[in-house]
Amino acid sequence: MKEEEVNRCQIQEWYPEFKPVSIKTLIHQLPESFVEYLLDDSGPFLLPLSVSNEDALPNRIHNPYEEEDLQVSEGSGDEAEEPSLPPIFPELELQVKESIESLGGAVFPKMNWSAPKDSAWISTTGTxxxxxxSEIALLFKASDSLVHDLLHAYDSCNDKSLSRPKNFFLALRKWYPSLRPEMEFRCFVKGNQLVGISQREVTTLYPIIEKKNDILLLIQEFFDNHVRGRFESENYTFDVYITKGERVKVVDFNPWGAFTLPLLFTWDELEQILVSEEDEVEFRIVEHQCAVRPGLKTAVPYDYLNCGPGSGWDQFMRNANAELQRQTEFPEADV
Known part of the structure; x- marks a missing residue:
């Protein structure tokens, strides 16, 4: 994998081309001071001070103005500690406020590649x-998986020359409360041919089996009409969502291999597929309970884990794949 292939998967790079067939998104370049704030773990956990007085999540984690114990009386022999003041990003905050309002009052935030899924638990809604x-800053500051974007995006590149992208961006995507997780799919493209499709949410059994052939036709047609030849890489993955009106929307693009989850496939399987326009696309969904894969419900990118041969994660995935194959071949043994 090359750096240019990773760069093409940044949302600010692909969204302008695919805007008509994607989720409405507004993108802001992050000031370097905000990037430094996200990476700074030397002090207390502070949320930015709101300039618009709409701080839904005030600095309840650490509020230096209310901590009198930080002050040491004169003559005690100890030096008084200077309280850490909350950072402030007035221009960015006002831009974000305006964008949230224009997107209907609620958004789903992400950076160049990743969303802070691992910190959803800390929000007031659990989403x-x-x-x-302030809610965005809290999710970003508490997220470990965003470290991938900040520090490790190019770790899997065989021509790595960068430690991080030149600029970071905040993408605000319109929030839809009624999205159905079973209707999101990951599509695998090899040699500019669609070779595989996997259900994106593989941790639960959903009753969509009867729609499998219709879904396959919708995604294949969408790829032929809107994606093939427009995304410049030859090998990549892209995620789509199918609406109740059977419209297909691009959700994201990801590199082929590396930190991208193969879901119901393995990368060895996908690499061995011979590219031919005559071959049928392999479409996999969770069709029975024993095919559910709870071990894949992780928001931590592969690059942020030790996935090398012999590692704990490598052994876990080998065991999980072996068990899935056994249960698929002999489902009656687990009834």
């Missing part, structure tokens, strides 16, 4: 739904 800049 990535955000209505204020």
């Amino acid at each position: 990535l739904k955000c209505t204020t800049f």
Whole structure:
């Protein structure tokens, strides 16, 4: 994998081309001061001070103005500690406020490649739904998986020359409360041919089996009409969502291999597929309970884990794949 292939998968790179067939998104370049704020773990956990007085999540984690114990009386022999002041990003906050309002009052935030899925637990709703800049800052500051974007995006590149992208971006995507997780799919493209499709949410059994052939035809037609030849890489993956009206929307693009989850496939399987326009696309969904894969419900990108041969994660995936194959071949043994 090359750096240019990873760069093409940044949302600010692909969204302008695919805007008509994607989720409405507004993108802001992040100031370097905000990037430094996200990476700084030397002090207390502070949320930015709101300039619009709409701080839905005030600095309840650490509020230096209310901590009198930080002050040491004169003559005690100890030096008084200077309280850490919350950072402030007035221009970015006002831009984000305006964008949230124009997107209907609630958004789903992400950076160049990743969303802070691992920190959803800390929000008031337990989701990535955000209505204020402070909620976004909290999710980003608490997320370990965003470290991938900040520090490790090029770790799997065989021509790595960069430690990080030149600029970071905040993408605000319109929030839809009624999205059905079973209707999101990951599509695998090899040699500019669609070779595989996997259900994106593989941790639960959903009753969509009867629609499998219709879904396959919708995605194949969408790829032929809207994606093939427009995304410049030859090998890549893209995620789509199918609406109740059977419209297909691009959700994201990801590199082929590396930190991209293969879901119901393995990368060895996908690499061995021979590219031919005559071959049928392999379409996999969770069709029975024993095919559910709870071990894949992780928001941490592969690059942020030790996935090398012999590692714990490598052994876990080998065991999980072996068990899935056994249960698929002999389902009656687990009834």
